[in-house]
Amino acid sequence: MKITVAVGDDHPVVRAGLVQMLTASELIDVVAEADDGTQLLDAIRALRPQVALSDFRMPGLDGAALALAAQQEQLPTRVLVLSAYTEPAIVFRCLENGAAGFLSKDVDRTTLIDAIHSVASGTDVLPPEFIGDVLDQIRQRRTATPAAITLSPREREILAAAAEGRSAPDIARSMHLSTSTVKTYLRRLYEKLGVASRGAAIAEAMRQDLLR
Structure with a gap:
């Protein structure tokens, strides 16, 4: 198609x-x-x-x-x-x-x-x-306020994979999860970070030092 x-x-x-x-x-x-x-x-x-x-x-x-x-x-x-x-x-x-x-x-x-x-x-x-x-x-937009967001190890793992540009099905395969589960994790990450897209989530995660 x-x-x-x-x-x-x-x-x-x-x-x-x-x-x-x-x-x-x-x-x-x-x-x-x-x-x-x-x-x-x-x-x-x-x-x-x-x-x-x-x-x-x-x-x-x-x-x-x-x-x-x-x-x-x-x-x-x-x-x-x-x-x-x-x-x-x-x-x-x-x-x-x-x-x-x-x-x-x-x-x-x-x-x-x-x-x-x-x-x-x-x-x-x-x-x-x-x-x-x-x-x-x-970095220029960072503030002195410490990050108030807490991510679970799995959320950090999925966020890091998303930051590498990997698709949800690819992340799911590597972590032995279903694609729908990965998408659910991504939606929760967007909610926690107060954003509406993957690019914005990665930018906000970097700003708050959540990607390490």
Whole structure:
């Protein structure tokens, strides 16, 4: 079955190129195009694609605001931000708001399509070159208040595995648990950390020194 994708970019030539690139893949079905964030959110609400490929800077809603809106409305679509702007603060904001991944527009076709497949399967995507900068952003946001959250050994184990980018089925296999059990643990972790997505959970866990 093809992965359904909605594409948002306010530059017509860039958007057309992305759509053509994705359509050329036999495993991706582009179900909507939008030239601003509000239109893209409307398309997500109406069509519920598996992935929304969104430019960061767009009229209406930018990529980070779109990711937050999708989280708040509990829409099933996972947002993958693709941007020419890769400042650490922008990457961090997108992840903090619940984006499932962030890529530079410099990526090649294979990397982009692989990222869409990963996001659709539940795995977050962040290229290695961004990780150090995101960690710096997390450190800058740390406060002197000690972490008040207590995690069980199993919760720490699952959180660490999630931070490595492993999917719920993969974590389940390695820990001899059912996938539904792992997903339950992840939901409880989100509740404890006060977040709504894996990326935000990892960022908050790092901020509170819960990942060691």
